[in-house]
Amino acid sequence: MIAQMLQDASRRQRSATGVAIILAVLAAIAGVGLLAVSGWFLTGAAIAGAAGVAAVRGFNYLLPSAGIRAFAITRTLGRYGERLFSHRAAFFALADVRPALFGRLAGAEPAAVFSRPSGEVAAQLGSDVDALEDAVVRRVTLPGAVAGACTGLIACFLAGPWAAAALLAGLAAMRLASRGVVPGLLAAQVRRRADAMTRLKSSYAEYAACSAEIAVYGLIPQIIEAIGMDIEELEASRLAIVRLEAMTQGGQLVLAAVTVACVLALANGAAPLAAAAALAGASAAEAWSGLVRTDLNRPRVDDALRRLEDMASLPPRAPHHSGIERLARAPLRFESEGRICEVQPGSRLLIGGASGKGKTRLLGTLMGLRGDAPQRVTIEGTDVRDLGLETLRKLFAQAPQDASLLAGTVADNLRMARQGVIESEMWAALDTACLAETVRALPDGLNQWLGGDGARLSGGQRKRLSLARALLGERPWIVLDEPSEGLDSATEQHLARNLGEWLDQTGTGLILVSHREGLHHLVDKVFAL
Structure with a gap:
């Protein structure tokens, strides 16, 4: 599903990706041509210089110099352009993936969403989506690498088939070592790093929610100690990844050096041609x-895709x-331990009981935000x-015990109630919630x-602003906690009043x-838990 989502987003960036591929191929060909011509030119010039003045005068250095300059300019512009367009395609593709993922998360069952720590969700929408950038850039990397390898094989073939065979064998060895060994070694450490990062972000989100209490009671040293193991785990995994990457790059460098030495040893023809091939x-x-x-x-991309x-x-x-209209006119029926309480539309019910009896849990179930209340609430038998x-939000407006507000203006928070809320309605709701004077003073x-x-x-x-927002919902029922x-x-x-x-x-x-x-006189019926 995520792979398809990423593919659809990348398809919308086909033009930028196509330009990046063309530039990557040009840069790779120009890079091989630059070194090949440079090697031929320098070796030929050295031999001509050693042969005497006549050989120097007869040596054509203008065309090779022009070729070197052309290859250098093409390589520089190609690499710059390839990075510009490939990363542009990646950034815009991820900009499409992230809101699509958030939309899928927002459209999921609330019980499944709220069971996830907020830090885990932040990590997935942040670093895990960012890890997919390589999956987009990879489409550009492969054509450039193939173009460079093919150009190098052609140049080596000019110095003899054995030189080309040596290069082909060396490139195959590099690919096998990288493809066959690296993912297996890195996968465990990448998962270890990702898990540690997710735990840290989850802990940070939880501690940030009570940062005032932490500061007041001087709990910062205890918090640092509590997350210390995750920090150590993260740093250890990072160090292991760096070491594995360094070993891999070093191994590739050794294989490349051996390959070039073999090409040079097996090259036929004059010294300039052998230098060009090498x-x-x-x-x-x-x-x-x-x-x-x-x-x-x-491994990082695969782990991110899995998450x-x-x-x-x-x-x-x-x-x-x-049938929203029909449900709005139907009574609510509460059932608990053989007791039944039926509430007609427009009636007022107090859900009573001592702390810890599950009143807030029952309200969450009534609102469709959770489903674990032991009591049963039905509408028309359902x-x-x-x-x-989706149905319950059309029937109930809620002001929860823990009021959540947007990082926005007062009006922004009130407009969440429904579409088309105007200022006069906002002020009327604020008056009812006893908050109008406070807002006017802002x-x-x-x-x-x-x-x-x-x-x-x-x-x-905050609680009264949440209440004003619920009043603006224009639902058949209002739920106040x-x-x-x-x-x-x-x-x-x-x-x-x-x-x-x-x-x-x-x-x-x-x-x-x-x-x-103080509010109990508003109700005409009590359902005690």
């Missing part, structure tokens, strides 16, 4: 070694139910677990930037969880 073989080996870098990156395939294979959400998030009002997760607001203000937590008594009374008036005006049904009694 240097052409060296340049061909250099171009061919580009495939080694691909082999070194292949991303796991993300892309998450089960999709249940499709949208066709369990809400079978309706799915320098930019509704356009005030709040920072990550509403960092400029207090806990109570501890909406007055963190508020003083006067503000709580004001909020309860506003909510009561809003519920009377709109006829919206209420599902409430609250340990504070």
Whole structure:
């Protein structure tokens, strides 16, 4: 699935990839030609100089010099252009893959998504997607390496078939050593590094969420000690990878040197031709070694594909139910340990019980965000677990206990409720949530930037902004989990009065969880866990 997604994204960059391949081939051919002509020219010039003045005067140095200059310019421009266009194709392809992956993640069952640590998701959408760059660049590397090798073989064949055979054998040995040995040695260390990096990012995400508490209680040394083993594991795996890569590159260099020596020894004809063949073989080996870098990156690419395939294979959400209007007019039926509580549309229910009884878990199941509540909630005889998030989000608006906000403005967060929300509706919702005066006091009002997760607001203000967003949802039911937590008594009374008036005006049904009694008079039925 990921491979197909990457292939589709790369197909949209065919023009840039095609230009990069052409330039890579030109650069490889020019590189071999540059060294071959240079070797022939320098050796011939040296022999002419040793032969005397007459030989020097008869030696044609203009054409070889022009050829060397042409090859050098072509090689330089070709390499620059190849890197420019190949990386452009890779970057734009990955720019298509990353949001496509995020869309698949956002469209998966919430229970499957929320079970993953946020650091793991960040690693997959970040470093794992970046690792796929080599899979795109590889399409350019292979044609350039083949072109350089073929050009070197042709140059060596001019010095004799045995010289060409020696180069061919050397290139084959380099490829076998790289292709057959490197991936197996590196794979385990690459997985080790990736796992350590994922654990570190997960730990960082968890600790960053409570950074204030860590600073207040002076827990930084303990945190560093806690993640120390993962840091050591990461550094050890990195060191092992560097050593293996250095050994591989060194082995390739030795094979290339032996190959060039064999070409030089087996070359027939004059010394300039033998020098040209030897240097052409060296340049061909250099171009061919580009495939080694691909082999070194292949374990990382394969590991990233494996991880991303796991993300892309998450089960999709249940499709949208066709009878939303009918479900909106149907009662809710709560069942727990033989007890049944039926709530008609527009009614108000308090879900009670001591802390730890599973009230928030029941609300999460009701909203379609999880499915592990022991209680059963049905609408028209259908369990809400079978309706799915796409349907339930049309029926319920929620202000959760832990209010999550966008890293944006006040208006940005309110617009999440539904499309087409206008400013007058925003102010009305803020008034009901007892937050309008606070927002008016902000320098930019509704356009005030709040920072990550509403960092400029207090806990109570964040909760009331989440409540205002739920009020704007225009759903048949509104689900409130501890909406007055963190508020003083006067503000709580004001909020309860506003909510009561809003519920009377709109006829919206209420599902409430609250340990504070200030809002209990709003409900007409209690379902205790």
